[in-house]
Amino acid sequence: xxxxxxxGGQLGWMTILEGRKLGFEFLVxxxxxxxxxxRIADRWxxxxxxxxxxxxxxxxxxxxEHVEEEVLEKVSEKMRPRAExxxxxxxxxxxxxxLFRLGYPxxxxxxxxxxxxxxxxxxxxxxxxxxRDSMGYDGKxxxxxxxxxxxxxxxxxEKFVVEEFVDFEAEVSVIGxxxxxxxxxTFPLTENHHSDGILLHNRTRTTPEVEREAVELVxxxxxxxxxxxxxxxxxxxxxNGKLLINEVAPRPHNTGHYTLDGTETSQFxxxxxxxxxxxxxxxxxxxxxxxxxxxxxxxxDFSPEEILKIEGAKLYWYGKEKRxxxxxxxxxxxxxxxxxVSVKIKKVLSLLYPKETxxx
Amino acid sequence: xxxxxxxGGQLGWMTILEGRKLGFEFLVxxxxxxxxxxRIADRWxxxxxxxxxxxxxxxxxxxxEHVEEEVLEKVSEKMRPRAExxxxxxxxxxxxxxLFRLGYPxxxxxxxxxxxxxxxxxxxxxxxxxxRDSMGYDGKxxxxxxxxxxxxxxxxxEKFVVEEFVDFEAEVSVIGxxxxxxxxxTFPLTENHHSDGILLHNRTRTTPEVEREAVELVxxxxxxxxxxxxxxxxxxxxxNGKLLINEVAPRPHNTGHYTLDGTETSQFxxxxxxxxxxxxxxxxxxxxxxxxxxxxxxxxDFSPEEILKIEGAKLYWYGKEKRxxxxxxxxxxxxxxxxxVSVKIKKVLSLLYPKETxxx
Numbered sequence: 001x002x003x004x005x006x007x008g009g010q011l012g013w014m015t016i017l018e019g020r021k022l023g024f025e026f027l028v029x030x031x032x033x034x035x036x037x038x039r040i041a042d043r044w045x046x047x048x049x050x051x052x053x054x055x056x057x058x059x060x061x062x063x064x065e066h067v068e069e070e071v072l073e074k075v076s077e078k079m080r081p082r083a084e085x086x087x088x089x090x091x092x093x094x095x096x097x098x099l100f101r102l103g104y105p106x107x108x109x110x111x112x113x114x115x116x117x118x119x120x121x122x123x124x125x126x127x128x129x130x131x132r133d134s135m136g137y138d139g140k141x142x143x144x145x146x147x148x149x150x151x152x153x154x155x156x157x158e159k160f161v162v163e164e165f166v167d168f169e170a171e172v173s174v175i176g177x178x179x180x181x182x183x184x185x186t187f188p189l190t191e192n193h194h195s196d197g198i199l200l201h202n203r204t205r206t207t208p209e210v211e212r213e214a215v216e217l218v219x220x221x222x223x224x225x226x227x228x229x230x231x232x233x234x235x236x237x238x239x240n241g242k243l244l245i246n247e248v249a250p251r252p253h254n255t256g257h258y259t260l261d262g263t264e265t266s267q268f269x270x271x272x273x274x275x276x277x278x279x280x281x282x283x284x285x286x287x288x289x290x291x292x293x294x295x296x297x298x299x300x301d302f303s304p305e306e307i308l309k310i311e312g313a314k315l316y317w318y319g320k321e322k323r324x325x326x327x328x329x330x331x332x333x334x335x336x337x338x339x340x341v342s343v344k345i346k347k348v349l350s351l352l353y354p355k356e357t358x359x360x
Numbered sequence: 361x362x363x364x365x366x367x368g369g370q371l372g373w374m375t376i377l378e379g380r381k382l383g384f385e386f387l388v389x390x391x392x393x394x395x396x397x398x399r400i401a402d403r404w405x406x407x408x409x410x411x412x413x414x415x416x417x418x419x420x421x422x423x424x425e426h427v428e429e430e431v432l433e434k435v436s437e438k439m440r441p442r443a444e445x446x447x448x449x450x451x452x453x454x455x456x457x458x459l460f461r462l463g464y465p466x467x468x469x470x471x472x473x474x475x476x477x478x479x480x481x482x483x484x485x486x487x488x489x490x491x492r493d494s495m496g497y498d499g500k501x502x503x504x505x506x507x508x509x510x511x512x513x514x515x516x517x518e519k520f521v522v523e524e525f526v527d528f529e530a531e532v533s534v535i536g537x538x539x540x541x542x543x544x545x546t547f548p549l550t551e552n553h554h555s556d557g558i559l560l561h562n563r564t565r566t567t568p569e570v571e572r573e574a575v576e577l578v579x580x581x582x583x584x585x586x587x588x589x590x591x592x593x594x595x596x597x598x599x600n601g602k603l604l605i606n607e608v609a610p611r612p613h614n615t616g617h618y619t620l621d622g623t624e625t626s627q628f629x630x631x632x633x634x635x636x637x638x639x640x641x642x643x644x645x646x647x648x649x650x651x652x653x654x655x656x657x658x659x660x661d662f663s664p665e666e667i668l669k670i671e672g673a674k675l676y677w678y679g680k681e682k683r684x685x686x687x688x689x690x691x692x693x694x695x696x697x698x699x700x701v702s703v704k705i706k707k708v709l710s711l712l713y714p715k716e717t718x719x720x
Contacts (some may be wrong), residue, residue, distance in 0.1 A: 017377060017380055017381065020400060021377065021674070021676050022675055022676075023659075023677030040400075261624070264647075264671070264672045264674075265674070273668065278664070279665055279668045279669040281668065281673075281674070282671045284671075284672070286646040286647040286694065287624075287647065299383075304638070305638060305639055308638050308639045311624070311644075313641075314629075314641070315381070315382055316382075317381070317382055318383070329383070334624055
């Protein structure tokens with residue numbers, strides 16, 4: 001099987017690492033031949049060569065939604081999941097409208113242009129979260145706004161979403177995988193902790209009732225969207241026990257990196273099984289697990305040795321150029337219990353971010 | 361870290377897959393640019409270019425002991441484990457003599473040339489096992505002999521080992537890993553089942569007393585041999601409960617493939633941690649696990665889909681050219697209990713080898 005991947009980031013990199021086991025070949029389309037996935041692919045293609053790329057692939061998937069629209073169009077026939085799902089994810093307005101139309105629980109929201117921002121903020125009522133329509137990921141293009149006065153300097157004609165600020169008890173996520181015959185599996189629920197809009201760490205959490213509700217929601221949404229591949233759903237668990245969808249992503253998700261060490265099949269392998277028409281793998285948790293992102297740090301900025309000394313800690317290093325707050329790698333941890341995993345996550349955090357963790 | 365691997369087989373292939381996670385680069389030296397590890401390495405070198413290979417590597421390890429002696433000599437300074445250990449493993453006589461000298465329990469054995477074979481067989485007393493001194497792996501170059509009459513046609517000047525045939529209760533193995541400071545970890549014991557001298561399947565087995573004794577033996581042997589890296593020790597558990605060493609191997613071992621899915625750190629990652637001077641990883645078993653080898657079958661000769669339908673089954677496909685009884689890939693299985701793993705192993709065997717399994 002020859003699999004094409006749009007995007008050369010770490011999600012593609014891990015997809016290749018997992019897919020190699022099955023003997024698959026991988027072609028990566030990305031501007032950068034030195035991106036993590038481009039480097040380990042069997043072949044790399046720049047966007048100009050999309051036609052050649054398409055002809056060689058048996059199936060094409062995406063690890064990144066912000067690919068050029070004309071590239072998506074040219075490969076759409078071989079795309080799994082459907083190109084429309086990737087397009088939906090490119091626009092926060094489209095994502096919200098789709099979920100709202102289908103009747104899923106969301107924080108209250110409105111959308112409009114920059115010139116209507118003040119009106120929108122007043123309509124929802126501060127505190128609100130203002131989000132740019134496009135190129136939004138890892139906390140980019142979003143701001144918490146407590147007063148109308150703070151809203152200024154944003155493009156008048158640009159599109160925005162304004163949504164209520166949810167004072168949640170926890171952020172959780174469930175990742176589902178669906179094959180072309182409609183079979184669905186879901187991965188164990190995780191509790192996620194963000195820092196300035198970027199996932200910092202997460203771990204599996206046994207909360208049967210919340211999980212049951214979240215799993216039903218994810219299954220139903222995968223059916224509605226006819227996803228073939230993965231769908232990651234980030235949810236707010238509100239203080240009165242309600243689940244609201246924060247974001248969805250039709251691709252491997254940062255909150256599912258723990259599956260490489262925690263579940264019988266990883267999210268990456270199950271993506272490949274789904275899009276290649278193979279039976280889905282078991283998503284049973286082998287042992288409690290969690291993850292810590294390595295943000296904006298190079299190998300010289302922390303001690304990999306100290307991290308690897310932690311029992312059950314596994315380092316994943318993407319080999320990217322350092323930039324502030326960029327996802328450079330992650331550490332998976334496993335343990336005998338959720339408490340043990342939590343203790344190890346704290347230890348990893350204190351080794352990676354000694355200043356920040358001392359403060360708290 | 362830039363790691364060189366002597367040999368391009370599946371053991372090197374899995375070492376690279378695991379080492380990619382740590383961000384390492386891999387150079388492979390092998391005659392064949394299309395061997396499993398050569399194909400996914402950052403660079404491939406033929407044996408003629410051993411000097412260039414050596415210069416570029418930070419450290420060099422071996423996934424195969426039958427490399428040319430002059431190659432071994434040229435890279436010996438950067439070798440971990442020591443080239444002497446690889447040399448020892450190339451000769452069954454050397455291996456036996458070394459273990460005997462150090463006082464480890466072995467089946468009774470003698471060694472000599474082809475012209476002395478009958479005498480040796482009579483000395484040990486049939487049934488015996490006759491083994492060629494060199495190029496012995498996967499049951500190659502060894503024969504069970506029940507009568508002196510069967511011994512004929514072997515090279516008069518060639519060296520052989522003749523050892524007593526052990527009527528064992530079980531074949532087991534323990535793999536250990538030792539770093540350059542002498543820290544040692546051992547992986548969980550497995551029970552192994554061979555077919556005509558080739559490992560067919562194995563699984564983890566909880567037998568605390570046997571395991572304790574085997575672990576002590578492996579630790580002591582790693583100390584004696586000053587191994588930096590892995591040491592796999594295959595043992596006979598005799599019907600009166602004694603452990604005798606059958607074979608040792610200073611490299612990743614087929615009976616440790618289950619660690620990719622069963623333990624917190626795999627044998628391949630721990631090899632890399634050891635030879636690169638990183639802390640050894642936890643070898644705790646996350647969940648009972650086992651493995652079945654795919655021998656002499658191509659993807660058309662069985663149904664990968666049926667294999668992947670088994671809950672907790674993972675396919676590893678090496679991408680080699682088919683030859684009779686050649687190791688083409690393997691299936692790892694995990695489950696909630698050892699019984700569940702056993703049932704899944706039987707299922708995999710029946711799918712891969714329907715004729716053979718019907719007979720039994």
